[in-house]
Amino acid sequence: MATMLMQALYRCVAGIDVHKKMVMVCVLWEENGELKREIRSFSTVFEQLDHLKRWLKTLGVTHVAMESTGVYWKPVFYALENDFEVLLGNARHIKNVPGRKTDVKDCEWIASLLRCGLIRGSFVPPEPLRDLRDLTRYRVKLVQTLNREKNRVQKVLEDAQVKLSSVVSDVFGKTGSGLLQELLKGEEFDEESLKRLVERNVRASLSEIQAALKGRVREHHRFMIQAHLDMIAHTTEILQRVEGQIETCVGPYSKEWGLLQTIPGVSETAAAAILAEVGPDMKPFASEDHLSSWAGMCPGNNESAGKKKVLASTLAM
Numbered sequence: 001m002a003t004m005l006m007q008a009l010y011r012c013v014a015g016i017d018v019h020k021k022m023v024m025v026c027v028l029w030e031e032n033g034e035l036k037r038e039i040r041s042f043s044t045v046f047e048q049l050d051h052l053k054r055w056l057k058t059l060g061v062t063h064v065a066m067e068s069t070g071v072y073w074k075p076v077f078y079a080l081e082n083d084f085e086v087l088l089g090n091a092r093h094i095k096n097v098p099g100r101k102t103d104v105k106d107c108e109w110i111a112s113l114l115r116c117g118l119i120r121g122s123f124v125p126p127e128p129l130r131d132l133r134d135l136t137r138y139r140v141k142l143v144q145t146l147n148r149e150k151n152r153v154q155k156v157l158e159d160a161q162v163k164l165s166s167v168v169s170d171v172f173g174k175t176g177s178g179l180l181q182e183l184l185k186g187e188e189f190d191e192e193s194l195k196r197l198v199e200r201n202v203r204a205s206l207s208e209i210q211a212a213l214k215g216r217v218r219e220h221h222r223f224m225i226q227a228h229l230d231m232i233a234h235t236t237e238i239l240q241r242v243e244g245q246i247e248t249c250v251g252p253y254s255k256e257w258g259l260l261q262t263i264p265g266v267s268e269t270a271a272a273a274i275l276a277e278v279g280p281d282m283k284p285f286a287s288e289d290h291l292s293s294w295a296g297m298c299p300g301n302n303e304s305a306g307k308k309k310v311l312a313s314t315l316a317m
Contacts, residue, residue: 025056064086135246152224153229179213260274
């Protein structure tokens with residue numbers, strides 16, 4: 001193999017080719033100047049991954065590498081991270097390293113690259129930050145769900161020829177919610193009922209609000225609006241629980257969380273999200289430029305031979 005001509009950095013390593021139901025594992029080690037290898041397959045169920053860990057320990061493996069294959073790398077990585085130095089490699093980078101032969105198995109190729117130090121591990125935060133990351137990302141999804149349901153309510157109102165959003169700045173504020181509930185009951189809006197429901201800070205007059213509420217509201221519209229409101233209430237309840245859990249998980253990092261909030265424009269929610277994605281330790285990032293590039297916040301380098309290339313996506317704008 002070509003790897004025998006390269007200098008080895010590690011004595012005994014393992015490369016793992018991850019699939020949904022099984023993993024192929026290749027262990028490489030040097031014995032009496034000769035490169036030895038052993039390849040085995042394991043199921044990805046918990047018990048089999050435990051067998052994999054014990055087998056690697058028996059052979060004296062110190063470093064393990066695998067590709068980031070969808071979400072299937074996670075159970076394998078988590079099973080081994082406490083006992084070995086585990087590197088999660090970018091699949092594109094691994095495939096682009098020159099010198100691979102067609103008859104070499106993927107796991108053997110990964111082990112060969114790892115043995116020579118040619119795999120750069122991706123940033124995988126520790127378990128507490130992974131939990132926080134799950135929560136902050138789920139919070140984003142819940143907020144998006146709320147916005148979609150609110151837009152659907154607005155769509156039904158327009159279909160019923162009710163122009164509530166034209167006279168109330170927030171359809172789901174105190175005034176808007178009260179008017180929506182009365183609309184669902186099928187009540188007629190007179191001046192007295194509007195005085196009771198409309199807050200003083202609403203700029204539109206009572207007559208304008210009364211005219212905007214007159215429409216062709218059918219039973220179908222009432223059913224759809226109520227279904228969307230129920231979904232909004234349910235999602236809001238889950239969102240509050242998630243935000244409470246975020247506060248609990250961010251507790252051990254309260255100092256870093258507070259420092260992030262001193263940045264202008266960074267709220268408690270944004271600070272928790274930054275902490276979850278980046279972590280409190282900047283050692284995985286060589287410089288601020290590396291961090292900006294990893295976060296996708298730096299411009300692309302599309303220059304070749306002194307000429308700047310214009311991307312097709314830019315031309316399409």
